[in-house]
Amino acid sequence: MPEKSMDNAMEAASGAHFSGLRLSSSSSAPSSPSSAKASSVRSFSPSAAASAASAAAGAHRQPFVIGVSGGTASGKTTVCDMIIQQLHDHRVVLVNQDSFYRGLTAEESERVQDYNFDHPDAFDTEQLLECMGKLKDGQSVNVPIYDFKNHRRCSESFRKVNASDVIILEGILVFHDQRVRDLMDMKIFVDTDADIRLARRIRRDTVERGRDVNSVLEQYGRFVKPAFDDFVLPSKKYADVIIPRGGDNHVAIDLIVQHIRTKLGQHDLCKIYSTVFVIQSTFQIRGMHTLIRDRDITTPDFVFYSDRLIRLVVEHGLGHLPFTEKQVVTPTGSVYMGVDFCKKLCGVSIVRSGESMENALRACCKGIKIGKILIHRDGDKGKQLIYQKLPNDIAERHVLLLDPVLATGYFLLPSNMR
Numbered sequence: 490m491p492e493k494s495m496d497n498a499m500e501a502a503s504g505a506h507f508s509g510l511r512l513s514s515s516s517s518a519p520s521s522p523s524s525a526k527a528s529s530v531r532s533f534s535p536s537a538a539a540s541a542a543s544a545a546a547g548a549h550r551q552p553f554v555i556g557v558s559g560g561t562a563s564g565k566t567t568v569c570d571m572i573i574q575q576l577h578d579h580r581v582v583l584v585n586q587d588s589f590y591r592g593l594t595a596e597e598s599e600r601v602q603d604y605n606f607d608h609p610d611a612f613d614t615e616q617l618l619e620c621m622g623k624l625k626d627g628q629s630v631n632v633p634i635y636d637f638k639n640h641r642r643c644s645e646s647f648r649k650v651n652a653s654d655v656i657i658l659e660g661i662l663v664f665h666d667q668r669v670r671d672l673m674d675m676k677i678f679v680d681t682d683a684d685i686r687l688a689r690r691i692r693r694d695t696v697e698r699g700r701d702v703n704s705v706l707e708q709y710g711r712f713v714k715p716a717f718d719d720f721v722l723p724s725k726k727y728a729d730v731i732i733p734r735g736g737d738n739h740v741a742i743d744l745i746v747q748h749i750r751t752k753l754g755q756h757d758l759c760k761i762y763s764t765v766f767v768i769q770s771t772f773q774i775r776g777m778h779t780l781i782r783d784r785d786i787t788t789p790d791f792v793f794y795s796d797r798l799i800r801l802v803v804e805h806g807l808g809h810l811p812f813t814e815k816q817v818v819t820p821t822g823s824v825y826m827g828v829d830f831c832k833k834l835c836g837v838s839i840v841r842s843g844e845s846m847e848n849a850l851r852a853c854c855k856g857i858k859i860g861k862i863l864i865h866r867d868g869d870k871g872k873q874l875i876y877q878k879l880p881n882d883i884a885e886r887h888v889l890l891l892d893p894v895l896a897t898g899y900f901l902l903p904s905n906m907r
């Protein structure tokens with residue numbers, strides 16, 4: 490039998506069927522050690538379940554929001570570009586706080602040299618919050634386009650920013666307002682020496698922003714430096730990560746990208762770990778998860794349903810073991826072309842073990858050559874090691890981690906069973 494067919498057979502074993510649910514005693518489902526929950530299971534309506542499932546499937550995932558702050562010309566945009574480049578397989582959008590600079594009034598425009606663009610009041614933070622709120626909600630937004638040459642927003646054009654997996658919000662004062670900070674899952678401060686920043690700013694503002702050297706120096710001494718000391722530097726304490734030398738610090742950027750990937754992987758583990766197999770959620774599995782999460786479940790029912798879930802995980806896992814073709818002769822003398830597992834399952838780590846789990850595992854593994862079953866109990870070193878390697882909410886699903894080199898299976902069980 491080709492490997493695919495074997496997998497398909499195992500897949501079918503954990504596919505969408507209700508045999509594991511304990512329906513009423515008149516049904517053909519396995520008999521129940523306790524009927525306490527039977528009535529609630531009986532009222533399990535496929536149509537209600539279907540709408541609940543589709544609601545869950547269509548449920549909007551919260552994007553991962555990263556705030557990037559730092560002094561002017563510290564390299565914030567450069568760092569953001571590097572992160573975006575490295576996260577090429579995810580949808581990432583960049584929102585610049587600069588886009589939310591208020592347009593100047595005619596009077597302010599006349600005396601622009603007296604205007605403090607580095608004070609928090611120079612930004613329309615309410616509008617920024619509204620845009621970020623929509624993006625977090627999965628809606629696309631029109632972000633204003635700001636022109637540094639004439640200190641105005643373009644009145645007609647906007648930049649359309651689509652909902653994404655990752656939103657990066659960059660700007661000198663993005664850590665200043667607590668409401669903006671609270672939107673962020675990760676805060677990065679780009680820390681570059683003041684003299685380097687000033688040199689870059691002179692070059693950039695004269696080349697790109699239509700200024701002359703004198704006006705840059707004047708603005709820097711009068712507003713930029715004092716505001717950095719008063720508002721930007723004090724907000725550094727909110728940062729989770731400080732990157733010295735900005736875009737030159739490849740190690741820091743690599744580490745940050747790795748962290749973001751891990752966080753995103755909580756939604757899509759298979760993108761990070763090629764050896765992770767996530768069992769497809771079915772009504773049967775969700776129904777049983779619902780039952781065992783119910784605080785009113787009786788102990789016999791809990792044991793029954795958790796045992797059933799464990800069996801599904803284990804059976805699914807066994808489908809990934811290597812096998813060879815094997816012929817056997819049946820009692821009637823005919824030849825049956827079958828398969829035989831060709832390597833030993835040398836270790837199975839169960840994140841939380843209990844007698845019923847051990848029993849279920851041993852029962853499922855009957856007929857398979859098992860070298861050793863390792864059961865890690867609470868506090869075990871092995872368990873710690875497994876946890877260190879995995880994102881926090883991985884246990885929300887049934888996951889089987891197979892290491893093809895060691896042929897070791899890790900069966901992770903739902904969080905409430907830890």
Ligand SMILES: Nc1ncnc2c1ncn2[C@@H]1O[C@H](COP(=O)(O)OP(=O)(O)O)[C@@H](O)[C@H]1O
Nearest residue numbers: 560561562563564565566567568689693736737
């Ligand atoms: N590591 C670097 N080495 C040399 N120039 C840099 C470096 N990082 C940024 N720059 C330059 O400095 C200027 C400001 O960088 P930018 O990333 O736009 O900073 P910010 O967004 O903090 O204002 C740009 O002209 C950019 O090309």
Ligand SMILES: Nc1ccn([C@@H]2O[C@H](COP(=O)(O)O)[C@@H](O)[C@H]2O)c(=O)n1
Nearest residue numbers: 560561562587590606607637640661713
């Ligand atoms: N019309 C404007 C608006 C802002 N600035 C300066 O921009 C700096 C912030 O942008 P960075 O890319 O350097 O982070 C800020 O320090 C303002 O002084 C300006 O000069 N003119």
